[in-house]
Amino acid sequence: MTESEPEKRPLFALGQVVATPGALEALDRAGLRALTFLTRHVTGDWGDLDDEDKQLNDQALTGEDRIFSAYILPTGQKVWVITEWDRSATTFLLPDEY
Numbered sequence: 001m002t003e004s005e006p007e008k009r010p011l012f013a014l015g016q017v018v019a020t021p022g023a024l025e026a027l028d029r030a031g032l033r034a035l036t037f038l039t040r041h042v043t044g045d046w047g048d049l050d051d052e053d054k055q056l057n058d059q060a061l062t063g064e065d066r067i068f069s070a071y072i073l074p075t076g077q078k079v080w081v082i083t084e085w086d087r088s089a090t091t092f093l094l095p096d097e098y
Contacts, residue, residue, distance in 0.1 A: 008039075008043035008044075009043065010042045010043065011042060011043060011044050011061055012042065012061055012067060012083065012087060013087040014038070014042055014083060014087070014089075014090040015083065015084065015086075015087050015088040015089040015090055016088065016089045016090070017034075017038065017089070017090045017091075017092075018089060018090070018091050018092070019034060019091065019092035019093070020091070020092065020093045020094065020097050022093070022094045022096075022097050023079050023080075023092040023093050023094055023097070024092070026073060026075070026077045026079055026094060027073070027079065027092075029073075029075055029077070030073040030074050030075045030077070031074075032073060032074075034092055037069070037071050037079065037081055037092070038081065038090070038092075040069065040071070041067070041069040041081045041083070041090070044057075044058075044061075045069070046068070046069045046070075047069045047070050047071040047072075047081075048070045048071060048072050048078070049068070049069065049070055053068065056068075057069070060085075064085050064086070065085050066082055066083060066084055066085045067082070067083040068080065068081070068082050068083075069081040069082075070095075077094070078094070078095055079092060079093070079094060080092070080093050080094070080095060080098065
């Protein structure tokens with residue numbers, strides 16, 4: 001972070017953070033840490049979503065809807081991060097594990 005870059009703050013509560021074995025394995029294969037994507041998710045970087053889904057997330061910040069992010073790893077594998085509508089839990093998973 002540079003001096004001109006504002007610090008990004010969490011936009012919502014994550015609740016309990018959990019991950020499926022498949023998501024953990026995919027992150028490990030890519031040499032990446034879950035914390036990187038958790039930080040992006042909680043600060044409003046929704047990743048590889050279309051504009052409509054990003055807008056739904058922005059609306060969910062003030063409502064009672066789930067918040068969904070998708071990130072494509074350097075290996076080509078996609079990882080989803082989903083925070084439940086009641087903010088009780090945030091889950092890392094692969095699309096085929098949903």
